[in-house]
Amino acid sequence: MILASGEMFLDNPVFHGRLWDATAETLLMMVFTTLAVAAFGLPLGVLLHSVSPKGLTPAAPVYRVISLIVDFGRSIPFIILMIALIPFTRFVVGSALGWQATVVPLAVGAIPFFARLVQNALREVDSGKVEAVQMMGASKGHITYHVLIREALPGIVGALTVTVVTLISYTAMAGTIGGGGLGALAIDYGYRRYQSDTMVACIVLLVALVALVQWIGDTVVRKIDHR
Amino acid sequence: MIELRAVSKVYPGGVTALDSVDLSIGAGEIHGIVGRSGAGKSTLIRCLTGLDPATSGEITIDGVNLGTARGAALMKARRKIGMVFQHVNLLDSRTAEKNIAHPLEVAGVPAAERKRRVDELLELVGLSDRRKNYPAQLSGGQKQRVGIARALAAEPRVLLCDEPTSALDSATTRQILSLIRSLRDRLGITVVIITHEMSVVREICDSVSLLSEGRIERSGPLLEVIQDTGSPLSKELISLPPTAHLQADATIVEALVAAEGGLADVGELFALLGRHGFSAQVAAGTIETIQGRQVGRLHFTPGDRDEAERMAAVLREAGVHAELTTAATVQREDAARQEDNEAHDGRDGQEGGAR
Ligand SMILES: Nc1ncnc2c1ncn2[C@@H]1O[C@H](COP(=O)(O)OP(=O)(O)OP(=O)(O)O)[C@@H](O)[C@H]1O
Ligand SMILES: [Mg+2]
Numbered sequence: 165m166i167l168a169s170g171e172m173f174l175d176n177p178v179f180h181g182r183l184w185d186a187t188a189e190t191l192l193m194m195v196f197t198t199l200a201v202a203a204f205g206l207p208l209g210v211l212l213h214s215v216s217p218k219g220l221t222p223a224a225p226v227y228r229v230i231s232l233i234v235d236f237g238r239s240i241p242f243i244i245l246m247i248a249l250i251p252f253t254r255f256v257v258g259s260a261l262g263w264q265a266t267v268v269p270l271a272v273g274a275i276p277f278f279a280r281l282v283q284n285a286l287r288e289v290d291s292g293k294v295e296a297v298q299m300m301g302a303s304k305g306h307i308t309y310h311v312l313i314r315e316a317l318p319g320i321v322g323a324l325t326v327t328v329v330t331l332i333s334y335t336a337m338a339g340t341i342g343g344g345g346l347g348a349l350a351i352d353y354g355y356r357r358y359q360s361d362t363m364v365a366c367i368v369l370l371v372a373l374v375a376l377v378q379w380i381g382d383t384v385v386r387k388i389d390h391r
Numbered sequence: 392m393i394e395l396r397a398v399s400k401v402y403p404g405g406v407t408a409l410d411s412v413d414l415s416i417g418a419g420e421i422h423g424i425v426g427r428s429g430a431g432k433s434t435l436i437r438c439l440t441g442l443d444p445a446t447s448g449e450i451t452i453d454g455v456n457l458g459t460a461r462g463a464a465l466m467k468a469r470r471k472i473g474m475v476f477q478h479v480n481l482l483d484s485r486t487a488e489k490n491i492a493h494p495l496e497v498a499g500v501p502a503a504e505r506k507r508r509v510d511e512l513l514e515l516v517g518l519s520d521r522r523k524n525y526p527a528q529l530s531g532g533q534k535q536r537v538g539i540a541r542a543l544a545a546e547p548r549v550l551l552c553d554e555p556t557s558a559l560d561s562a563t564t565r566q567i568l569s570l571i572r573s574l575r576d577r578l579g580i581t582v583v584i585i586t587h588e589m590s591v592v593r594e595i596c597d598s599v600s601l602l603s604e605g606r607i608e609r610s611g612p613l614l615e616v617i618q619d620t621g622s623p624l625s626k627e628l629i630s631l632p633p634t635a636h637l638q639a640d641a642t643i644v645e646a647l648v649a650a651e652g653g654l655a656d657v658g659e660l661f662a663l664l665g666r667h668g669f670s671a672q673v674a675a676g677t678i679e680t681i682q683g684r685q686v687g688r689l690h691f692t693p694g695d696r697d698e699a700e701r702m703a704a705v706l707r708e709a710g711v712h713a714e715l716t717t718a719a720t721v722q723r724e725d726a727a728r729q730e731d732n733e734a735h736d737g738r739d740g741q742e743g744g745a746r
Contacts, residue, residue: 295442296480300494300545301470310493314484390525391483 209282325381
């Protein structure tokens with residue numbers, strides 16, 4: 165690889181500004197997307213499970229419609245989703261560029277993915293536990309919150325961890341079309357300007373980020389899992 | 392207290408699990424339901440609670456029809472029912488005390504009152520020192536006891552138990568049974584126990600039903616059912632150890648001492664035989680005390696057919712049920728029962744393994 169200049173790593177001006185800005189942007193993307201995914205994906209997953217044939221309020225037609233929408237969302241490749249959503253993104257954040265704009269397609273892509281994982285986790289809850297609490301004369305709301313979600317929580321947190329780790333690689337992809345963050349930096353400097361040191365730094369930071377997210381996820385699961 | 396009229400349950404796919412079941416269980420009674428694997432016992436209890444609706448017929452508990460109740464009415468009716476599940480079904484995310492407090496939370500009992508009740512119940516089931524443990528940190532018997540405490544927390548009028556002791560050793564089983572009985576004695580609750588252990592029925596049931604292929608084969612007060620001497624249920628309840636050591640063609644006199652017009656106890660039976668000059672050869676015998684009354688089933692092996700017939704005549708004269716049979720017949724019955732029990736244990740084992 166040909167270097168654009170002789171200044172490497174700490175001598176490279178990128179390391180004194182843009183690298184940290186990009187890291188901060190990636191972190192912000194992750195945090196906001198994670199919040200959106202948890203806020204919308206969890207209820208969607210719970211809804212999917214409730215109306216499914218084994219749920220508390222089975223409703224086959226509703227289930228089929230929601231399933232179809234969720235699978236539709238999951239089947240579109242992220243890069244295409246990003247471009248297709250540009251008008252919507254402009255409407256929501258007022259721009260189609262920068263990290264704020266990336267949060268929108270990231271969330272839209274990850275919400276159905278996470279919702280399916282939540283549904284799976286809820287399905288794993290032993291129906292005997294649900295019946296035991298039904299016999300106490302509990303409402304469906306109580307059972308959903310205190311039995312299904314609470315008993316599946318370790319699984320749900322694990323699913324969120326998987327989702328967030330996947331998101332990290334998507335933020336990098338978003339960088340190719342002006343999404344900001346470490347992905348954009350790696351493209352702009354590492355690829356277009358042949359700065360292999362910037363590329364290495366981006367990779368190291370992304371790997372560290374994934375490891376951090378996984379560690380947080382595992383720690384939380386350990387705290388709440390009493391099985 | 393519990394009334395079933397012509398209750399049938401046909402599962403989708405065409406399995407008739409219950410076939411026009413009539414059953415009446417009085418308030419304050421402990422009623423046992425026994426039957427082979429697949430007889431419909433669990434189905435019966437699921438229909439009782441409305442967890443699975445009956446296909447037809449009428450079920451009422453304390454005057455409420457649980458088959459047709461919906462929404463708030465069903466929730467209210469269920470709060471008067473405590474249920475102990477075969478697989479306990481505790482919530483893994485809650486400690487023992489939180490599991491026991493759960494029905495009280497659902498019923499909206501204030502926290503202070505809740506704590507008082509939970510302390511009491513933990514004391515009752517002997518787990519006060521385990522209150523902060525999660526189910527994963529408890530043994531099978533301890534979990535089952537938490538399950539029983541939970542079923543009793545909201546002071547139900549009816550306690551339904553599906554194989555509450557099948558996972559327990561005999562000492563813990565006895566503890567739990569005496570707990571259930573003392574609760575009935577103190578609070579007058581009505582109890583239904585599903586079990587495949589005849590010892591459980593003998594130990595605490597006032598009345599018993601035998602379910603077979605979805606039908607009630609026999610139902611009644613325990614002593615009455617046992618006194619129905621030749622019936623399969625009577626044989627199950629007062630069963631004898633296997634007699635594999637006998638020759639197949641040996642003649643056996645089977646005698647059942649179960650009072651009511653007959654001899655008061657087994658001792659009198661031996662005295663009677665002695666007076667008539669029989670030197671009794673006992674091949675097998677079971678003596679139990681049920682509801683304060685001695686009940687015994689004995690197999691005698693007289694020298695020949697002739698002596699057997701005379702012996703049976705003497706016994707019948709004295710009001711004791713006696714019948715002639717052969718070792719081959721008895722051995723065949725033993726084998727059949729053995730197979731049945733193995734089918735049951737095998738199933739339990741599989742279910743346990745899947746967990
Ligand atoms: N959900 C179901 N769908 C279809 N058939 C069922 C269902 N549940 C039970 N059955 C059938 O109904 C019959 C009665 O089952 P049930 O579980 O009540 O038996 P049981 O007496 O409790 O047996 P065990 O002693 O083995 O627990 C069986 O033939 C069983 O195969
Ligand atoms: Mg059963």
